[in-house]
Amino acid sequence: MGQFVILSGSYETHENGNTDPFVLQIFSSGNECVRLEVIRQGTDLEMTLISPQGAIWQDDDGGVDTQPLIKAITNVRGWYPLVLSQFAGAPANADFDLQYGRFASNSAQCSPPTTPRTNNAKSDTGAAGGLSNPNSD
Numbered sequence: 001m002g003q004f005v006i007l008s009g010s011y012e013t014h015e016n017g018n019t020d021p022f023v024l025q026i027f028s029s030g031n032e033c034v035r036l037e038v039i040r041q042g043t044d045l046e047m048t049l050i051s052p053q054g055a056i057w058q059d060d061d062g063g064v065d066t067q068p069l070i071k072a073i074t075n076v077r078g079w080y081p082l083v084l085s086q087f088a089g090a091p092a093n094a095d096f097d098l099q100y101g102r103f104a105s106n107s108a109q110c111s112p113p114t115t116p117r118t119n120n121a122k123s124d125t126g127a128a129g130g131l132s133n134p135n136s137d
Helices: none
Strands: 004-013 022-028 031-041 045-050 055-059 070-073 076-088 095-106
Touching: 004 022, 004 031, 004 076, 022 031, 022 095, 031 045, 031 076, 045 070, 055 070
Parallel strands: none
Antiparallel strands: 004 095, 022 076, 031 070, 031 095, 045 055, 045 076
């Protein structure tokens, strides 16, 4: 905690038209700053981070030029799926470098923090929040 790691990955579209977004699990102890920044990209990427409780942080162009940047103040200890894909879902074959770091929640690395785009999170008691199923009884 308190330093960056650089991870390299690829976004690919196969000959049959299937697109493979880059998917990774990011750990957080909860109530901390998780900073994710694409620092090199071969196509215009979008990044989405999902909390185990349902909060979603998403960014397309918040970093340098068209590079995504998420500065999340996490809400629970656990594994957060991270997805990187071409911002419009277009076919592409491109490599990228992702800078990942975990810091104290009051760190300048997360100032200002990225606001969760959607939050249908469960409460601490486990009760579901957000939308109800219109097909349920």
